[in-house]
Amino acid sequence: MFKSIKTKIISTILVIFGLVVAVMMIVSGLQIKQKTEENVVAQTKIMIDxxxxxxxxxxxxxxxxxxxxADSATVKRFTDLNSVTDPVQKQQLAKEFDQDFKKYTDTYQEASYIxxxxxxxxxxxxxxxxxxxxxxxxARPWYQASVKEPDKVQWSKPYVDAFTGEYVITASKAITKNxxxxxxxxxxxxxxxxxxxxxEKNLGFKGFPYVLxxxxxxxxYPDKQGEDLxxxxxxxxxxxxxxxEGVSRYTMNNTKKVSVYTTVPNLGWxxxxxxPEKEIYKVASELRNLLIWLSVAxxxxxxxxxxxxxxxxxKPLHHLKAVMDQTAAGxxxxRAEAASKDEIGELSHDFNSMIEKMRGLIAVISASVSEVRQSAESLNATSEETNAVSEQVAAAISEIASGASQSAGNAETASENSGRLGRQISKINKKASGMTAIAERTDKINENGRQQIQQLQNSFDNWKDNLQVMAGVIDQLDEKVKAIGGVMETITQISNQTNLLALNASIEAARAGEHGKGFAVVAEEVRKLAEQSAQxxxxxxxTVEELQAGARQVSGQMQETRETFQHQEAVVHNTGTAFGEIAKLMEEMKYSIDEVYNEVQEVAKHKEEVARTIQIMAATSEETAASCEEVSASTAEQLHAIQAVAESAEQLTNLSNDLQSATNQFKV
Known part of the structure; x- marks a missing residue:
């Protein structure tokens, strides 16, 4: 559908034209809608004002x-209507009331009652x-509001009058006296x-006024008068x-609407x-439709x-296309006609130049084709000879690569054995190192034991001194207890003598009769005290005898403790001697372990050198095998390349034949 240049150009221009028109219609439509709404709102504000x-x-x-x-003297006189008692005067005042108020209602015809x-x-x-x-x-709101603010006219809310059925509003003003x-x-x-x-006002756009x-x-408000909205x-x-004042937009009953309002001063109405919003925009829609039809036309x-x-x-392009079709046929x-001076004329001129250059190129290609065919045949023969030599070289390199691979395998086996030997030596090295550490810890423990024995020996020496002091103290205590026993024996003798003297005094007091009663009482008391002292x-x-027995027992136990202590002292001395001998043996064992550890270290060093040598041999063998494989692969690739050269030479021969056939198609 769009293969023709003419179709593409026309389609492109029409699309651009359509886009420009669409943008213009959208922008102008929005501007028209905005201006229309602004004009309607402005006119409405004027009308509602x-x-x-x-x-x-x-x-x-x-x-x-x-x-x-309310300020007139006549109306103020009417406030006395109910207080006048004279019937004639009252009737006259009522008549004036009706006359004045009739004039008011005649003047103001919308006043239903005053x-x-x-x-x-x-x-x-x-x-x-x-x-x-x-x-x-x-009790009425209009009365109360006027009394509350007597200097102002009060306005009631609109309501339906119960007597007339009309929708009315009440205005009231207080009548003041004094x-x-x-x-x-x-x-x-x-x-x-x-x-x-x-x-009855025609607002246009199907609008209607309202007062709230x-x-x-x-x-x-249409059909809503008196209702709360x-x-x-x-x-x-x-x-x-x-x-x-203001403008509000809202939707009611699925219809978008625009409301423009203002407020009546003092009343707040x-x-x-x-x-309806669509009526406001109706002109804009009609203008938009007109623009659409104009754009289509x-x-x-x-x-x-x-x-x-x-x-x-x-049209010149069609002629140029026909000439190019003939050129494509060979x-x-x-020659193309280049009559015009525009781009199409230049294209025709360039096309003629291209034809001339192509004729020269075809002539050169025809002359070179035979030479290429001869060179290709010679290259094909050379590649066949090179292919045979390359196959012999590849066979020799394969044998070398096989031997190198076997050597690399043996070196790998030796490397594995040396690795296992190295691991065993490493284990021995770790064990020797562990024995050295154990010997060092044992030496430390033995030294600690010797120190403990020395401390124990020092403690025994201190204990021995304390024990001797304690034995002396106990001996002194025994002597003191014996001395207390002698003193107590003396006190016993004194008590017995005192008791005897008190008895003699009692006998003498009895002999004295009445004069000796007081002395008898004293003698009796002395006797009782002597008995208590004796008891x-x-x-x-x-108690002293028990203390002497305990002191003798402690003295015996001290003797046993001294003997036990002497035995323990001998044991501690023997233990210290044993620790000294153990320390000598541990020193000798540590020296032997160090010798073993040093020898193992030397073996480990030689082990690493041997392992490195074997690894170097294995790596060298592997590199040799890899090099042989690379050479073998390179030889194989070279062989393939030579074969490819042979094939290419054959293809070149075929292509030269095809090229010769192709150049023969052109009419030069």
Whole structure:
């Protein structure tokens, strides 16, 4: 489909044209949509500002009229209507009330009722309206709001009047006397005329106006008057934003819409307009469709113009293609027409130059083909002779490689045996090293034992001295105990004599009669003390005898301990002598182990030299075998190369024949 140059050029230009047009339509479409929306929003703001001004003028006239009436002396007199007792005066005042209020309703035709609420809970209206007996005017929101702020006109929320069924709003103003509220003047204003006038406005784009009070209740809204619309997301967002004016976009019932609004000062009402978004963009869509049709028409016209222009431009190419087809068939005598001065003319001229050079090249090739064929035949013969010689060389090298491989294998076996021998020597070396370490540790342990024996000998010497001191102390203790026994014997004798003297004194006191009774009592007490002293002395004597027996026993045990200590001292001395002999033997054994270890070290050194020599021999044999294998491989490769040369020479001969046949096809 796209093999033709003409088709490719036209397709490329049309694609570029289509992309440019598409970008232009997208950009212009977005610009048109944006400008259309901006114009609609700007016009709507102007209209809703006018509606807001109309609302303010409409409600402002009632506010001004209510202020004038509330401040007038006539209306202030009407606050005394319920307090007048004279029937004639009361009737006259009521008549004036009706006349003045009738003038007001005639002037302001949207006022359905005008009335005064009194502090006594009563209310008087014009036109007359009968209210319930329990009606309390002071409980109404309009009354309370006006009393709370007596200097301002108060506006109620819109509501449906219970008597007229009309949608109304109440304006009220306090009537003050001496700075106090004497009543509240109120008027109910019908919003029907205002709503109808707003709904009759033609906003265009199928839009409609709306008015919401400060709490979101619909004053003007199609089929929603009096309903709370704060459940609508765009209404809720509008009040949450707390802005005096703005634009919001939202979707309701799967329809995208645009809302433009402003706020009525003092009342807080929202006046706005709502448009379906697609109606705003309808003009942009129509303009976009028009651009599409214009682009399609322009594309068709461009296609026709390009088709004829490109057909004329590429006509020389068809002639050049025909000449090239003849050249491809082998005719080098043709020539291309180079009439034009553009790139196609230059291409034709270059083509003619190429044909001339090809004719010269074919002539040279034809002359060289025969020489190449002769050289190829000579090369083929030479390669066959070289091939035979290379086969003989390869056989000889294979025998050398076989012998070298066997030598390498024997060297490898010797290397393995030397490796095992080396490992055995290494084990012996490790064992000898371990024996040396054991001998050193044993020598250290023996030295430690000798030190312990020496310390034990020193302890025995100290113990021997202490034992001798202890024996002397025990002997002295025995002497002291014996001395105590002598003293106790003396005390016993004194106690016996004292007892005897006390007995004699008692006898003498008895002889003395009454005069000796006191002395007898003293003698009796002395006798008792002598007996107690004798008893205590006996007890102490018994204790001293036990102490003497214990001292004799300790002395005997000390003798046995001295004998045991002398025996242990001899054993410790013999043990020290044994440790000394062990130390001499360990020194001799350590010397022998060191000799063995040194000899093993010498053997290990020679083992490593032998292993290195065998490894060098094995490596040399392996290198020789590898070199032989490489030479053998190189010889084989050379043999293959010579065979390839022979084959190439044969192929060259065939190619020269083919080339000769090919050059014969050209007509020079």
């Amino acid at each position: 006018e509606m807001s001004s109309s609302f303010q003028l409409f409600l402002g006239q009632y506010e001004r009229g209510l202020n004038q009436m 009335y005064i609420g009194y502090p006594d809970k009563s209310i008087k209206t014009y036109p007359f309206l009968k209210v319930a007996d329990d009606y309390d005017a002071t 700075g106090k509220a004497a009543g509240v003047l109120g008027v109910d204003i019908i919003l029907k005329t205002l709503s109808e006038s707003m709904q 009070d400060a709490d979101g209740t619909a004053i003007v 704060t459940d609508y997301p765009f209404v809720a967002d509008m009040y949450k934003a707390n802005e005096s 929202k006046i706005g307009a709502i448009y 322009g594309g068709l016209i461009a296609f026709v113009i390009l088709f004829f222009m490109i057909s004329r431009i590429i 005719d080098l005598t043709v 205590s002395t006996e007890k102490v004597k018994a």
